[in-house]
Amino acid sequence: xxxxxxxxxxxxxxxxxxxxxxxxxxxxxxxxxxxxxxxxxxxxxxxxxxxxxxxxxxxxxxxxxxxxxxxxxxxxxxxxxxxxxxxxxxxxxxxxxxxxxxxxxxxxxxxxx
Amino acid sequence: xxxxxxxxxxxxxxxxxxxxxxxxxxxxxxxxxxxxxxxxxxxxxxxxxxxxxxxxxxxxxxxxxxxxxxxxxxxxxxxxxxxxxxxxxxxxxxxxxxxxxxxxxxxxx
Numbered sequence: 001x002x003x004x005x006x007x008x009x010x011x012x013x014x015x016x017x018x019x020x021x022x023x024x025x026x027x028x029x030x031x032x033x034x035x036x037x038x039x040x041x042x043x044x045x046x047x048x049x050x051x052x053x054x055x056x057x058x059x060x061x062x063x064x065x066x067x068x069x070x071x072x073x074x075x076x077x078x079x080x081x082x083x084x085x086x087x088x089x090x091x092x093x094x095x096x097x098x099x100x101x102x103x104x105x106x107x108x109x110x111x112x113x
Numbered sequence: 114x115x116x117x118x119x120x121x122x123x124x125x126x127x128x129x130x131x132x133x134x135x136x137x138x139x140x141x142x143x144x145x146x147x148x149x150x151x152x153x154x155x156x157x158x159x160x161x162x163x164x165x166x167x168x169x170x171x172x173x174x175x176x177x178x179x180x181x182x183x184x185x186x187x188x189x190x191x192x193x194x195x196x197x198x199x200x201x202x203x204x205x206x207x208x209x210x211x212x213x214x215x216x217x218x219x220x221x222x
Contacts, residue, residue: 044212104155
């Protein structure tokens, strides 16, 4: 059974650019949530999607957005990148919304120069 | 929002020594999960505690949930080099997870 797949694994962007990250959840998992991990702030919740609907959103500016497709795959987008957006972006899937076990992907490491 | 604090932030131990990380919240926790993240890796679910005063064991790992459901601990007996990583607790309130700040464990062989 394949795990949570995130692409790309690594990417480098410059300030002002935008980036799109992709997450394919475990087959049968319909909930996808996104987290930003930085050394200073730890793991911070970005948003959660279930059945193509955003159910929760963390305390991040509107430059951070996401969506979920009918096959449960999810994308997150960050526009007008800032240096502080450099982080590991982790996607986690769970069988249902509000389920209490998260299975994380390997993450997408974004560096903003 | 919900804040879950963990202490210590870093811990270095000699192989064979014990290790404990504590998770504390100012509010009552619904349930608590523990995750481990190896260096360069991603968080992996270890266990969930739900009941007040609950204690669960996984081999050398012992997890406890406080009686007031405001704190939790993870204790590792006789650490091994494979225990290296960052241990996070996480509280699930509603549909959102709040992760603790993590404890980074280094095991010196």
